[in-house]
Amino acid sequence: MPTERLDRRDPALRAFEARVLRHGRWGERPTLVLDASAFYPESGGQLGDRGRLGALEVVDTQIDDAGDVHHLVEGGPLPSPGARVEATLDDARRREHMALHTAQHVLSRALEEVAGATTVSARLGERAATIDTARTLSERQRREAEALAQEIADADRPVRALTPSPEELARLSLRRAPKVAPGTQVRLIEVEGFDRTPCGGTHVARTAQLGTIQITDLVGHKAGSRVTFVAGLRARRRLLHDAAALRALGGRFSCAPADVALAVDKLERQLADAREALGAARAGWAEAILAGVDPAEARWVQVLAGLDVDTVRQVATRWASEGAREAVLAAPTEGGLHVVAARGPESELDCGALVKALAKRLGGGGGGRPERAEGRLKAPADLDLAAALDGA
Ligand SMILES: [Zn+2]
Missing domain, CATH: 2.40.30.130 (Elongation Factor Tu (Ef-tu); domain 3)
Structure with missing residues (x-):
């Protein structure tokens, strides 16, 4: 037995x-x-x-x-x-599973009604509940199926388990055929006036116990779609969690939760302005530094203390844009120096080989093309770069 x-x-x-x-x-x-x-x-x-x-x-x-x-x-x-x-x-766990399982029946039927999308398989996992459909769903169909499922939940319809005789079973229309061998007692779950399907799982007694049904994700899966959803306790937990996260964000922006998107827009505009201003400041800085270099010197070798890597790149590129000029410049970074080598169109310096040789001598790595190369050197900020070059 x-x-x-x-x-x-x-x-x-x-x-x-x-x-x-x-x-x-x-x-x-x-x-x-x-x-x-x-x-x-x-x-x-x-x-x-x-x-x-x-x-x-x-x-x-x-x-x-x-x-x-x-x-x-x-x-x-x-x-x-x-x-x-x-x-x-464990009552909470079971109630959560009953709500998810019943919501799956309601959603599966709603997806068929709205989009003609039959359910291929469903899974009620520890973290995610999903329905895989035979055909692809659009965003509009997702919204319509969610709205229909919610309407059924709000209508508080009875949910019953039926065990019909073979004769009764033959007269009933089902969402899908029973998987059991012919002659075996079939158990049906009926959401009154909406859905009837064979199932051996546990379900709520009335659809109002589903509370909120929400489709939280829709992605392509095999030939159809994968619908991820929440309902019951899990839906409430998720909504409360999301609301708390949004309130916390509102707190950081000193605005109402509904205005967080506006606050982020404003922040993005400010960031774009700040980036533009920083770019202009760097260009001006590069200009000032270049003005201080003797134009007669073809090769300029220097550690530029206090400069960031982007500005050093700009300065090296500008200097080496004409004639036989060469620049080997470095900016101190955390744990070493960032070196940039660049040459003018008439120079025959191999910048890649030069950076490699420097890295080999001092430790670090880097390389690049003959025209331009970069590397990170294990060297102090007060390194005598010219002497290091002579030895490399
Ligand atoms: Zn079921």
């Missing part, structure tokens, strides 16, 4: 007493098999229940091919076969 499924009879049952039939194993982990259980074993995309069996913690529930429900337990010695145990389920 397989475990009697109390969860099928009463999805609201959260505490019961049962007898230990035997000790089992699930992979490497010890399990308890009872004569009856309200713990839902993982199947049909819904995760297994958690809770307590006496002093033991039930960390997962699974079902074997014979229909025995395995309670994966931790936290002490296992009670002997024949012993009676008091069982309680």
